Amino acid sequence: MQRLVMIGMNHSTAPLAVREKIAFSNTQRELALGQFREKFPEAEAVLVSTCNRVELYAARPVHGRPRIDDLVAFVAAFHDLPESEVKAHIYERSNRAVAEHLFTVASSLDSLVVGETQILGQIRDAYEVSKKLGMVGNLLNPLFQRAIAAARDVMAATRLTEGRRSIASIAVEYARQIFENFRDKTVLSIGAGKMSSLVLQHFSELQVKRLVVCNRDQTRAQALASRFGGVAARMDDLMQHLAEADIVISSTASPAPIITPTMFEQVMKQRRWRPSFLVDIALPRDIDEAVGDLENVYLYNIDDLQEVAAATDSNRREAVQSARELVLKQVDEFVTWHTAREVGPLIEQLFSRSHNMARDEVQRTLKKLPDLSAEQRQHVEELARRIVNKLLNDPVQAIRESGTEASPFVRALAKMFRLRS
Amino acid sequence: MVSSVQILLLVLSILAYLAGGLSAMAALVGKKIPVISRPVTLCVGLVMSLTLLLLHCASTGLWQPLQNNFSAMVTMAVLLAAFVAYIQFRRPVPSLEWLAMPVVVLLLLMAGHFGTAKPEQYLPNAYSVVHRVTSYLGALSFLISGVTGILYLISAQNLRGRKKGGHAPPRPGVFGSLERLEHLTYSSVTFGFALFTLGLITGFVWIHHEGAGRMGASWYLSAKVILALAAWAIFAVVLHTPIAPRLRGRKNAILSIVGLVLTLATMVAVLLMPAGGAS
Numbered sequence A: 001m002q003r004l005v006m007i008g009m010n011h012s013t014a015p016l017a018v019r020e021k022i023a024f025s026n027t028q029r030e031l032a033l034g035q036f037r038e039k040f041p042e043a044e045a046v047l048v049s050t051c052n053r054v055e056l057y058a059a060r061p062v063h064g065r066p067r068i069d070d071l072v073a074f075v076a077a078f079h080d081l082p083e084s085e086v087k088a089h090i091y092e093r094s095n096r097a098v099a100e101h102l103f104t105v106a107s108s109l110d111s112l113v114v115g116e117t118q119i120l121g122q123i124r125d126a127y128e129v130s131k132k133l134g135m136v137g138n139l140l141n142p143l144f145q146r147a148i149a150a151a152r153d154v155m156a157a158t159r160l161t162e163g164r165r166s167i168a169s170i171a172v173e174y175a176r177q178i179f180e181n182f183r184d185k186t187v188l189s190i191g192a193g194k195m196s197s198l199v200l201q202h203f204s205e206l207q208v209k210r211l212v213v214c215n216r217d218q219t220r221a222q223a224l225a226s227r228f229g230g231v232a233a234r235m236d237d238l239m240q241h242l243a244e245a246d247i248v249i250s251s252t253a254s255p256a257p258i259i260t261p262t263m264f265e266q267v268m269k270q271r272r273w274r275p276s277f278l279v280d281i282a283l284p285r286d287i288d289e290a291v292g293d294l295e296n297v298y299l300y301n302i303d304d305l306q307e308v309a310a311a312t313d314s315n316r317r318e319a320v321q322s323a324r325e326l327v328l329k330q331v332d333e334f335v336t337w338h339t340a341r342e343v344g345p346l347i348e349q350l351f352s353r354s355h356n357m358a359r360d361e362v363q364r365t366l367k368k369l370p371d372l373s374a375e376q377r378q379h380v381e382e383l384a385r386r387i388v389n390k391l392l393n394d395p396v397q398a399i400r401e402s403g404t405e406a407s408p409f410v411r412a413l414a415k416m417f418r419l420r421s
Numbered sequence B: 001m002v003s004s005v006q007i008l009l010l011v012l013s014i015l016a017y018l019a020g021g022l023s024a025m026a027a028l029v030g031k032k033i034p035v036i037s038r039p040v041t042l043c044v045g046l047v048m049s050l051t052l053l054l055l056h057c058a059s060t061g062l063w064q065p066l067q068n069n070f071s072a073m074v075t076m077a078v079l080l081a082a083f084v085a086y087i088q089f090r091r092p093v094p095s096l097e098w099l100a101m102p103v104v105v106l107l108l109l110m111a112g113h114f115g116t117a118k119p120e121q122y123l124p125n126a127y128s129v130v131h132r133v134t135s136y137l138g139a140l141s142f143l144i145s146g147v148t149g150i151l152y153l154i155s156a157q158n159l160r161g162r163k164k165g166g167h168a169p170p171r172p173g174v175f176g177s178l179e180r181l182e183h184l185t186y187s188s189v190t191f192g193f194a195l196f197t198l199g200l201i202t203g204f205v206w207i208h209h210e211g212a213g214r215m216g217a218s219w220y221l222s223a224k225v226i227l228a229l230a231a232w233a234i235f236a237v238v239l240h241t242p243i244a245p246r247l248r249g250r251k252n253a254i255l256s257i258v259g260l261v262l263t264l265a266t267m268v269a270v271l272l273m274p275a276g277g278a279s
Helices: A016-022 A026-039 A068-078 A083-087 A096-106 A118-132 A140-157 A167-178 A194-204 A218-227 A235-244 A261-270 A289-293 A302-367 A374-401 A407-416 B004-028 B038-060 B069-090 B096-117 B126-164 B178-210 B223-239 B250-272
Strands: A002-010 A044-049 A053-061 A091-094 A186-190 A210-214 A231-233 A247-250 A276-280 A297-301
Touching (some): A002 A016, A002 A068, A016 A053, A026 A068, A044 A118, A044 A140, A053 A068, A053 A096, A053 A140, A068 A083, A091 A096, A096 A118, A167 A302, A167 B126, A167 B178, A194 A218, A194 A247, A210 A218, A210 A235, A235 A261, A261 A276, A297 A302, A302 A407, B004 B038, B004 B096, B038 B069, B038 B096, B069 B096, B069 B126, B069 B250, B126 B178, B126 B223, B178 B250
Parallel strands (some): A186 A210, A210 A231, A247 A276, A276 A297
Antiparallel strands (some): A002 A053, A002 A091
């Protein structure tokens, strides 16, 4: 028997400043999973890290490790942070609640912007990484597969994804509140990743005067710039491009801010304090928060934009409600399936042992009653079989219905009836 | 001087502009008043106040919009409302009425109060006419720049407040873009500054020409002159933003608001002056 445990922090439990400290880059994730395996060789693990959440899922033997505290200690140690700092912002789940949480997250019902589809891809990526590293087995393998399938079903069966506003479109709305005319404006993208591409697509529709993509990897910068009729630029020329840009979209994987207040004050002087609209969609953030305090600078980070996007959720309450019902149904199905898989062999043993005992006792009794006809002997055998079935029916049913909480019952049953668990 | 029909038209104009202002305010806080359509109230107000002005000119027999303190205030109100109508029909700034209509109503109230309690016929000589036309149009432009300055400040505060988590997400199109508000502020200051400067010069020449008798020997220490010069100085600073870019944005908007207050105070000072000194 295995137990499911998880810890996590998300946009509702931890501010951006904390989340960026706990976030795992792709390289860090693989490194962390390797360390996890060394520390807990019997356990399975999946590590989900997005701009909104960091979650560590684990499956362990009933009496094994890791427990919740071990997971907290592991994450804190990896990032060299005090455990108390991590603990103050986390939520924890075990057994059925883990499945329910994962299914809810994958269906985007726990996202700040309910109905966003990005989270499903991120969950799938996290699962694939653990699978590649051999970190998923009997429990996390089916759990993640079912969660991904369930999320797809939920999105297809409900109107959850309809009518939502994307972060990119909200950024454009803000830009429209600052600038009237875009034909004389320059847009600068720092970074050439997927998010930059999504946001640039919206800004390119405004028919801006100039679009510049600044990236360390010039090939990627060139590829992205050519998609939107822009030009690629080197990171070494960032200051010059910042001074020319009216709108800056930053989404790099830099572990520390690349734009500081001192640096941007120089930029604003060069701009003669013309308004500057900065969109920081990176995690950890690329632009120091204090830059937003400079005069005529309008700085927005991922949380600012998502909060606005989340405001549209109230229009989709009905869809959210039906999605939640569907998720619960899918969780029930998974838990039932999983319990049946876990306790099935044990129940089979129990029935087989009990029927064998009953059969032996019936034979012993029949030897003492030689005058019984064949039909009467058959009635007695049938009686014993029915008694066994009836006696075992209620406890077996209770175990099957106990879902992920079946472990104590199973252990007790195995001990009392001398079964092999 | 002001007939009861004119008073009735004045009250109706005030009510129409007030309804427009309240409707704009309701829209700003997310509530809709379906009965009151803002374009309708604005048009009704404009027609009423224009009729009032024409009726007043007809009753005096002088077809000059700035012939006395009553018509001067009504003319200012009509021009400000016409400016709002022009902006709203061209490229709307929905919240403009919320701030401009109270100023229009204030001007009409001043017309009603001073025009009936302390009526004053302005002198019809050449200096006086040029001085009045340029000063009032200049002051009107300053009022407009003050109103757009307030809108800029609120909008900028909303946009910056987002990251502090203190404000609800601003709705696009409610205030107009900062760029447009800044442009409106700067344009009206440029236009107003030129006219107001001309008004001040003609005023000084007029006093020099006529002698200081009407305003007294220390005319330069009168509230009207000091406040007008202070407003002029403030807008002179605003006008120099291109060579002092650090003043861009909110600082400029704050200066425009100070200018608006000084302009209104100048107008009140003009209306409160002893007879003969106002024109």
